[in-house]
Amino acid sequence: MALVRLDHDGPLAVITFDSPPLNLFTSALMADFAEAIGAVESSNARGLLLQAEGRAVSGGVDVHEFEPLTPATGAELWRSWFETIHRLEDLPIPTVFAAHGLCLTAAFEIALACDLLLAAPRAKFGLVERVVGLTPSMGGPQRLVSRAGPARAKELIYTGGLYDAATLAAWNVVNVVIEDEDFRAAAHAYALDLANGPTRAHAATKAIVAAAVANGPRAADEVTPGISGALFGTDDLRNAVASFLADGPGKATYTGH
Structure with a gap:
């Protein structure tokens, strides 16, 4: 992996x-x-942080990629990239994207496929595909709809503008704006705290939320008993309950993954 690095900090x-x-x-x-992503899938990781080196998170897709494409090969490109997006989304662990600076097109769409989006105050986001006559095609429009609603999604894409972290936090696109001089360290600590949590319960939360988004609250109600009930058979819950009863709140331990 010459262009992407994978590291581990405990869980x-x-x-x-x-x-x-x-x-x-x-x-x-x-x-x-x-x-x-494949390496994370086969690991014992309990959380995932996505970040970037350099002054920008990303300037977007290299436009040279588009030059030789036809309708057929363009569609195939998006299908293949969606496979990776979906594998990221389907990870049964908390996924966090940390944006420290400019975050355009593909990177922003990957961020929207993560559970949580953290941003430095200086970060700016944009889906600027209009400059090449394209619409965002890695899931940005539909995931913006889930977070901010259809009108905001259209506004952001139609204008091709750059939006700051505070604005997108107000629109429920950015989860947390981290006001810290060392944004990278603060984002890492945030993600590590989630990774040290009850992974099996977090996976259950993801499944219940996904059911609600897809089919509404009542549909989520139908699947919740089975999803949540299964947690009583996990080491996460058993160890956490035992440590809670023995040592009190704040000392629960999780070893289920």
């Missing part, structure tokens, strides 16, 4: 886009990203 896997200064997305970078 936290960290994927770093490492092709500065702009981390432009190419087929080669996406292949490395897919390989990194």
Whole structure:
């Protein structure tokens, strides 16, 4: 993986886009990203942090990728990249994207596929595909709808503008704006705290939320008893309950994954 780096800090896997200064997305970078996701899938990671090296998170897709495409090969490109997006989304662990600076097109769409999006105050986001006559095609529009609603999604894409972290936090696109001089360390600590939590319960939360998004609250109600009931058979819950009863709140331990 020449363009993407995978590291581990205890239970936290960290994927770093490492092709500065702009981390432009190419087929080669996406292949490395897919390989990194595969390694996380087969690991014992309990959380995942995505971040980037360089002054920008990403300047977006390298437009050279588009030059030879036809309608058929363009559709196939998006299908292959969606496979990786879906594998990221389906990870049964908390996924966190940390944006320290400019975050455009493909990188922003990958961020929207993560559970949580953290941003430094200086970060700016944009889906600027209009400049090449394209619409965002890695899931950005539909995932913006889930977070901010259809009108905001259209506004952001139609204008092709750059939006700051505070604005997107107000729109429920950014989860947390981290006001810290060392954003990278603070984002890492945030993600590590999630990775040290009850992974099996977090996976259950993801499944219940996904059911609600897809089919509404009543549909989620139907699947919750089975999903949540299964937690009583996990080491996470058993160990946490035992340590809670023995040592009190704040001392629960999780060893289920």
